[in-house]
Amino acid sequence: MAELPPCPQCKSSFAYQMDALLVCPECGHEWNADEKTDDTDTFIVRDASGNILVDGDSVVTIKTLPVKGSSQSIKAGTKVRNIRLVDSDHNIDCKIDGFGAMALKSEFVKKA
Numbered sequence: 001m002a003e004l005p006p007c008p009q010c011k012s013s014f015a016y017q018m019d020a021l022l023v024c025p026e027c028g029h030e031w032n033a034d035e036k037t038d039d040t041d042t043f044i045v046r047d048a049s050g051n052i053l054v055d056g057d058s059v060v061t062i063k064t065l066p067v068k069g070s071s072q073s074i075k076a077g078t079k080v081r082n083i084r085l086v087d088s089d090h091n092i093d094c095k096i097d098g099f100g101a102m103a104l105k106s107e108f109v110k111k112a
């Protein structure tokens, strides 16, 4: 079982968990246990060099990427502005001039 943090109000170590909240039996304080461990359920997207990408970043493709349903492909070195990160296999949503809305894999881009 995970060790629960002490009560932030009275430092009691007898806090217990009730649903999403931690409850202190000594002072009655209730607080959200998830507030301090906020990176456990957020996803992190890294580019080909391991840089962390965030919403709104601009990236450059590092290899030519075929486009489903199009005879054209996205050439290496294409700049992609204002990306949006999504928690899936193709983890970058973006719009590319001449192609429209696309989903890319972060391993094929580099932060611009």
Ligand SMILES: [Zn+2]
Pocket: 007, 008, 009, 010, 011, 012, 024, 025, 026, 027, 028, 029
């Ligand atoms: Zn307390």
